[in-house]
Amino acid sequence: MVVGLGANGSSTLYHLSRTGRKVIGIDRFTPPHTHGSSHGESRIIRQAYYEDPVYVPLLQAAYEEWERLEKASGKKLFLKTGGIMLGDKDTAVVRGSKLSADTHGIPYEYLDSTSLRQRFPAFRPADDTVGLLEKEAGILFPEECIRTFLDQAITQGAAIHYDELVLNIVHDKNSIEITTTKEKYSVGSLILSAGAWTNQLLSGLHSSDAMHPLASLPLTVKRQVLFWFANDNAQDHDRFLPANMPIYIWEYTEGKMFYGFPDLGAGIKIAPHHRGHSIDPDHLSQDVSQKEIEEMKDIAREYLGMSPVFQKSAVCMYTNTPDENFIIDFHPEYKNIIIASPCSGHGFKFSSLTGRILSDMAMGNDTGFDLSPFSLTRPAIATASPSLQK
Numbered sequence: 001m002v003v004g005l006g007a008n009g010s011s012t013l014y015h016l017s018r019t020g021r022k023v024i025g026i027d028r029f030t031p032p033h034t035h036g037s038s039h040g041e042s043r044i045i046r047q048a049y050y051e052d053p054v055y056v057p058l059l060q061a062a063y064e065e066w067e068r069l070e071k072a073s074g075k076k077l078f079l080k081t082g083g084i085m086l087g088d089k090d091t092a093v094v095r096g097s098k099l100s101a102d103t104h105g106i107p108y109e110y111l112d113s114t115s116l117r118q119r120f121p122a123f124r125p126a127d128d129t130v131g132l133l134e135k136e137a138g139i140l141f142p143e144e145c146i147r148t149f150l151d152q153a154i155t156q157g158a159a160i161h162y163d164e165l166v167l168n169i170v171h172d173k174n175s176i177e178i179t180t181t182k183e184k185y186s187v188g189s190l191i192l193s194a195g196a197w198t199n200q201l202l203s204g205l206h207s208s209d210a211m212h213p214l215a216s217l218p219l220t221v222k223r224q225v226l227f228w229f230a231n232d233n234a235q236d237h238d239r240f241l242p243a244n245m246p247i248y249i250w251e252y253t254e255g256k257m258f259y260g261f262p263d264l265g266a267g268i269k270i271a272p273h274h275r276g277h278s279i280d281p282d283h284l285s286q287d288v289s290q291k292e293i294e295e296m297k298d299i300a301r302e303y304l305g306m307s308p309v310f311q312k313s314a315v316c317m318y319t320n321t322p323d324e325n326f327i328i329d330f331h332p333e334y335k336n337i338i339i340a341s342p343c344s345g346h347g348f349k350f351s352s353l354t355g356r357i358l359s360d361m362a363m364g365n366d367t368g369f370d371l372s373p374f375s376l377t378r379p380a381i382a383t384a385s386p387s388l389q390k
């Protein structure tokens with residue numbers, strides 16, 4: 001059983017259903033939906049990964065999986081636009097992307113501000129801004145990706161139950177008993193890919209012989225807002241079209257970033273990265289204040305040189321670990337339960353592969369990847385979780 005059918009769970013169900021095993025997926029809503037972490041029309045995918053070169057082999061495999069899914073389904077899931085990482089040459093975004101590209105031989109161009117202005121008039125870089133341009137980067141369409149995973153999983157024999165909330169999980173010696181708002185199930189193996197609700201589910205997980213819940217993981221759920229703006233000067237709009245504007249992440253002040261997309265039809269999408277406050281995922285509201293809109297407009301004016309006219313917004317959640325690396329691991333005590341998906345705001349692009357990895361783990365196969373950076377026993381997680389310190 002896969003609990004949670006967002007980016008990671010829908011992909012896992014798709015990969016599991018290819019094995020011919022009996023699989024069931026459950027979600028409290030009807031994905032794709034706007035209550036979790038996977039909505040908002042577009043997600044960045046790139047390989048010169050500023051976060052850490054350790055992710056690059058995973059990204060290369062994720063690209064192959066997205067391509068495979070596109071071929072199998074005939075759906076358009078990815079748009080190649082190229083991608084630019086912008087900032088002062090010493091920023092984490094620029095330095096880290098260069099490190100990943102150099103370490104793994106990813107082709108790139110390193111552009112100074114003059115070349116940036118000439119080639120990408122969408123941007124208004126300061127004189128000391130540089131950009132690392134990666135041709136293979138682009139945009140995934142998250143709602144279509146999830147819909148496609150689920151449609152394919154159904155075609156391959158998976159059962160899917162929507163609008164069914166998992167309330168309680170009891171680990172027995174021979175099986176796992178799951179109680180939902182609608183039914184009780186007994187399954188042999190369970191994958192928890194509940195995103196922002198991971199701790200809520202873990203607190204409902206018990207063992208039949210020792211009625212103790214697993215202590216919650218050190219996760220912080222943060223509210224993140226996405227904004228779409230039109231340019232008031234309609235004559236000056238071509239520079240924001242996908243043919244002329246790559247996706248970008250801009251570290252405009254040390255440690256502060258925003259990122260964005262060209263206009264795919266609804267305006268230019270732009271958002272701050274890792275800025276929101278902590279929230280309870282059960283109380284996610286789509287309300288956005290005028291102050292937040294004005295702050296984002298100021299950024300769009302200064303760095304994109306546009307006259308922004310607010311079109312719409314969306315509110316989403318990052319589920320952050322202390323080191324911002326993922327969690328993909330077996331439950332420390334129950335090897336037939338796998339915990340995945342706290343993705344710290346950068347997991348969508350990997351989800352085509354994460355599902356394959358989770359499926360392999362559940363089937364007892366070698367995943368082919370070193371998953372130690374994502375383990376529950378790494379210091380960043382274990383030191384904050386007393387129950388994981390053995």
Ligand SMILES: Cc1cc2nc3c(=O)[nH]c(=O)nc-3n(C[C@H](O)[C@H](O)[C@H](O)COP(=O)(O)OP(=O)(O)OC[C@H]3O[C@@H](n4cnc5c(N)ncnc54)[C@H](O)[C@@H]3O)c2cc1C
Nearest residue numbers: 004006007008028036037044166195316341343347348349
């Ligand atoms: C604003 C924003 C921008 C982002 N931009 C990027 C980007 O550009 N590139 C990138 O790679 N990543 C990006 N990310 C991160 C990426 O989108 C997430 O890491 C990823 O979508 C998380 O997927 P998930 O499967 O873990 O969670 P979700 O997709 O939220 O899925 C969790 C599912 O679990 C279900 N669920 C929870 N509890 C229960 C229960 N008790 N019973 C049944 N079902 C349950 C929920 O209904 C939900 O459908 C962004 C995230 C946000 C919020």
